[in-house]
Amino acid sequence: MKVEIWSDVACPWCFIGKRRFEAALAEFPHRADVEVQWRSYQLDPGLPEHYDGGELEYLSSRKGLPADQVRGMFEHVAGQARGEGLHFAFDDVVVANSFTAHRLIHLAAAHGKQGEAKERLLSDHFEHGKDIGNRDYLTGVALELGIDAAEVNELFSSDKYTAEVRADISEARALGISGVPFFVIDRKYGLSGAQPAETFTAALNQAWQESHPLVMVNAADAEACGPDGCSI
Template identity: 60%
Template sequence: MSEKRVRVDIWSDIACPWCFIGKRRFEKGVEQFEFSENVDVFWHAYQLDPTLPERYDGDEVQYLSEVKGMDPEQVKGMLAHVTEQAAGEGLDYNFDALRPANSFTALRLLEHAKTEGKGSELKETLLSAHFERGLDTGDRQVLSALAAEVGLNAAAVRETLGSTAYTEEVNADIAQARQLGISGVPFFVIDGKYGISGAQPAEAFTNALTQAHAGAVN
């Protein structure tokens, strides 16, 4: 058994539909990697739309057409395609119920979750809440309930959500992404050497992990 570790840094936004799909494909890629137990994953914050209000009174079609200026019919076709791609990864997207919301508070909560060793669990829960469960991930009460689902300390969560805690950490992740030239997510950096942009097939991740591990061994 190899003891060489492979580090994977992932920039992602919980409001990004391809990020959940990419997460599933990455996980499959890791499963297919010979030394899957030696992969260390580090999640980093990213915001696709920092201008979005905490609460947007409209659905995803309205948001993309009214705020982003996209044609409504084009948006519907695009969302149907994304839903189909998500279904292929076992995800049940529901854009009719989705509540567009600014993700910054949720990203701060994710940073908090990392300190309790629950970052990956909360990441999964937030993505599912946003894309499958139709929950308002910009609402602090909803976020508190989701934090409880993964076993975070309730008092600490209330303190984080009621303050600006972890703002610097989120901004630092976003700034680092900018320095690396990342302009879209998901974005994966394998062992600090190989960059993978987008929700690529599982094989792309397996190949990159294998190549990185071979380099680490040599």
């Protein structure tokens, strides 16, 4: 069974949704047979490589909301994050374009490290105030994941994985995805947003049952018990 997850590194609900999905997957009896693939998405592709201001200023300007209302949003999201063991520090968030970070995730996927890269980037962005648009930071992440320095340098000196990131975004548009996180199971079931773990559990179970239906053995009926009693 395959689960594709469209999300943005700069999306707080994507990190919360990741934790909730992982909690459901950890309890899923067939988790060893589930392939998880992270797909790229950008909430604000027009964001400059680096924004001159913090998260509060950025969202106030982008959404046209009063600063106090944005602070209230931060408190609500941070509270939800704490419920999943995450510790968001919105005052420390560095606002930056996430496109290159998505390219790095594709590079990491080529080395079987996609999940680790996604986790590291989300945590560093929302919990540790790292600059996800900074070349030195991204290089350090890649090297710590065990990716060769030559491949990392190539990422920054070429357009490698640019087409793949854009293809993910285009595919999201074709599927009608307009917000993230968005979870697609076996290209049949779609779940939008950071759903409760119980919702993910129900979706995983339903998708598994449909793809692995019970096959009745062609044999003669044998003695059994039912609502009206047992065979004699």
